[in-house]
Each structure stands twice: as structure tokens, then as C-alpha cells.
Amino acid sequence: IDRLLEINERVLRGILLRAPDAAYWMKGCSSLGSLRFAVLVGIGGSKKDPAQYALIDLKEAVDPVAPAAGSAVMPADNAERVVAGARALAPNLGERMVPVQLLGRPIVLRELMPQDLKLEIDQFSRSEATKAARYLAYVVGVAHARQMSAGERRTWRRELMARSASEIEAPSWLWNSVVDLTATHEAGYLEHCRRYALGVAS
Missing domain, CATH: 3.30.200 (Phosphorylase Kinase; domain 1)
Structure with a gap:
């Protein structure tokens, strides 16, 4: 209580x-x-x-x-x-x-x-999905900013502000790491299900 x-x-x-x-x-x-x-x-x-x-x-x-x-x-x-x-x-x-x-x-x-509730992207319109992505990016950005020094944050800000929104493109290392993380998560999830099913069956 x-x-x-x-x-x-x-x-x-x-x-x-x-x-x-x-x-x-x-x-x-x-x-x-x-x-x-x-x-x-x-x-x-x-x-x-x-x-x-x-x-x-x-x-x-x-x-x-x-x-x-x-x-x-x-x-x-x-x-x-x-x-x-x-x-x-x-x-x-x-x-x-x-x-x-x-x-x-x-x-x-x-x-x-x-x-x-977990986000189901299929239920969103393009506008709603963009707003959700912007909010989630904000949450992650704030979390990362807490781990940086004041100087590092200023450097990141200058880098982002120096380019227009239409020119900002995620670097290849970020894209690859997100894809790899997603694939690893899904593989681990399915492996966990398989092991549990085999354990119950035996």
C-alpha cells in the first residue's frame, strides 16, 4: 500500500x-x-x-x-x-x-x-505520424543532451542550425545502428518465444 x-x-x-x-x-x-x-x-x-x-x-x-x-x-x-x-x-x-x-x-x-500505449503507426495519418516522430525525437534528444557537457551541446546546436531542415539527413551510421538494433530486437524476441515454447513442450 x-x-x-x-x-x-x-x-x-x-x-x-x-x-x-x-x-x-x-x-x-x-x-x-x-x-x-x-x-x-x-x-x-x-x-x-x-x-x-x-x-x-x-x-x-x-x-x-x-x-x-x-x-x-x-x-x-x-x-x-x-x-x-x-x-x-x-x-x-x-x-x-x-x-x-x-x-x-x-x-x-x-x-x-x-x-x-504502444504506437501503431498504421493507425496514424501522415501528419499524426510526423507529430509523434517529432515528440519521440525530442524525448531522445533531451536524454542525450543530459549526457553531454555544455560545450558539446553548443557544438551539436551549431552543426544543426548551420543547415536548413531540408538539408538535414540522418548520417549513415545512425541509420545503420537503428536498423541493426531493430533487427536484433526482433530476432531476440522470436528466439525468446521459441525457447519458451520448446521448454513448455518438453
């Missing part, structure tokens, strides 16, 4: 919290073999004031796949590591996440919001 109270400042101590429903959440192959629950939490409620509800996602944090930089200080607990990364990359998401322990496993507890 104390961890739930930390997620939303509107929830004050002394207000009744209850869980009308909860279920194991089988969402994609990445959750196979790991704990994943969706919990409906009722907040307060009386005859005069109906209860408010929040949907909470509890997901087991697994070992990292990507190596960390040698100089990086990373939490040993997987859930704490995931939350620290989210708060650094997207504070508006990370501040709604807390690391907890459930059944002896590291769990990330998060309040789900509409903006947390």
Missing part, C-alpha cells in the same frame, strides 16, 4: 485502497516465464463521492541485455535499474514507476495511462 501511495500524489494516507480485480497479464512474448500482473485499484469512495480507479501494471524486471558503460553506476537490483533508466530518459513516465519486491522477485510497479 505504501508503494502505491508513492505513485500518485492525489492519494493521501488514510484513504481506502482496494483491489477489485487483478489478473495475470500475458502481454507479448517478452513476459513469458516472468511475473506480469494487471491490478485494478479502487481509491476511496463513499455514497456521496464515487471511488476513483487506477490501472496498475506489475512487471518483473529481468537481467539487462545491453552492457552498461564502465563508468556508469547502476543499481544492483533490476527493478531499481529499470526505474532509474526510465526517470532519466522520460521523467513523466519514470515518476509513475516504483521498484518493489513481490514473491522474492524484483518488480516494477507502474500506473498505466493512455499515453503508455
